[in-house]
Amino acid sequence: MTKTPVIAARDLSLTFETNDGPVHALKDVTLDIEEGEFVSFIGPSGCGKTTFLRVIADLEQPTGGTITVNGQTPRQARLARAYGYVFQAAGLLPWRTIGRNIALPLEIIGLSKEEQAEKVAQVLDLVDLSGFDKKYPWQLSGGMQQRASIARALAFDADILLMDEPFGALDEIVRDHLNEQLLALWARTGKTIGFVTHSIPEAVYLSTKIVVMSPRPGRVTDVIESSLPKERPLDIRETPEFLEIAHRVREGLRAGHSYD
Numbered sequence: 001m002t003k004t005p006v007i008a009a010r011d012l013s014l015t016f017e018t019n020d021g022p023v024h025a026l027k028d029v030t031l032d033i034e035e036g037e038f039v040s041f042i043g044p045s046g047c048g049k050t051t052f053l054r055v056i057a058d059l060e061q062p063t064g065g066t067i068t069v070n071g072q073t074p075r076q077a078r079l080a081r082a083y084g085y086v087f088q089a090a091g092l093l094p095w096r097t098i099g100r101n102i103a104l105p106l107e108i109i110g111l112s113k114e115e116q117a118e119k120v121a122q123v124l125d126l127v128d129l130s131g132f133d134k135k136y137p138w139q140l141s142g143g144m145q146q147r148a149s150i151a152r153a154l155a156f157d158a159d160i161l162l163m164d165e166p167f168g169a170l171d172e173i174v175r176d177h178l179n180e181q182l183l184a185l186w187a188r189t190g191k192t193i194g195f196v197t198h199s200i201p202e203a204v205y206l207s208t209k210i211v212v213m214s215p216r217p218g219r220v221t222d223v224i225e226s227s228l229p230k231e232r233p234l235d236i237r238e239t240p241e242f243l244e245i246a247h248r249v250r251e252g253l254r255a256g257h258s259y260d
């Protein structure tokens with residue numbers, strides 16, 4: 001028996017009606033994401049990567065086609081807390097400690113103080129921030145803040161993690177480190193991850209599948225199944241297999257690029 005994909009999009013389209021006319025953000029996107037996959041979305045600015053994640057998360061409504069999340073509608077999946085969402089900016093509330101930031105969504109769903117504390121300690125440990133719960137966001141580096149926002153997304157125990165360019169604003173060395181940590185976390189938790197990035201090396205290093213998108217209207221121009229092993233030390237990026245996949249991603253991006 002074949003398993004239902006965690007995310008299944010069929011001819012998915014989304015057109016925004018604006019004062020300047022329609023904006024075709026997504027056009028006929030057909031894609032399956034299976035359980036436990038790490039899927040990156042890469043493509044030029046404005047090609048609909050964020051919009052696709054937002055449709056999965058029920059934050060935007062498609063205007064054509066269908067999409068299911070865990071076999072349900074995005075709305076049902078949202079109500080079932082099927083996913084955690086990590087935004088481009090860490091978005092931590094400056095007046096709350098790291099622990100209280102992570103606990104906020106748990107507070108809203110009505111967990112007891114003890115349950116909140118237990119969960120906060122558990123997810124801080126997952127992102128290597130144990131002992132930082134009493135600190136304020138400004139006392140942490142950018143990379144640590146982004147890890148705290150990942151911890152907040154993990155607090156729901158959802159099987160799906162949606163990440164919208166979470167490391168885009170960080171320097172390369174910090175980003176390398178967080179990429180390694182994210183892979184370790186993925187291996188430990190077995191979550192299904194949807195990850196938006198502009199970086200070819202980041203996409204190739206992290207993913208089991210890379211979805212290359214073209215500029216508006218956002219279409220999928222290539223889907224690359226990675227042949228890299230699951231265990232990936234950072235220096236895998238210098239191997240011929242890695243460079244070959246990176247080359248194919250670059251070709252896919254070039255083919256869809258308008259250079260305007």
Ligand SMILES: Nc1ncnc2c1ncn2[C@@H]1O[C@H](COP(=O)(O)OP(=O)(O)OP(=O)(O)O)[C@@H](O)[C@H]1O
Pocket residue numbers: 016017018023024025043044045046047048049050051052216
């Ligand atoms: N609410 C909205 N109303 C109108 N147009 C929108 C809206 N949200 C997004 N768009 C447009 O849809 C297109 C796709 O946007 P989206 O944010 O998904 O792109 P992206 O690939 O994630 O870009 P980036 O890499 O710059 O983050 C863009 O042209 C954007 O301006």
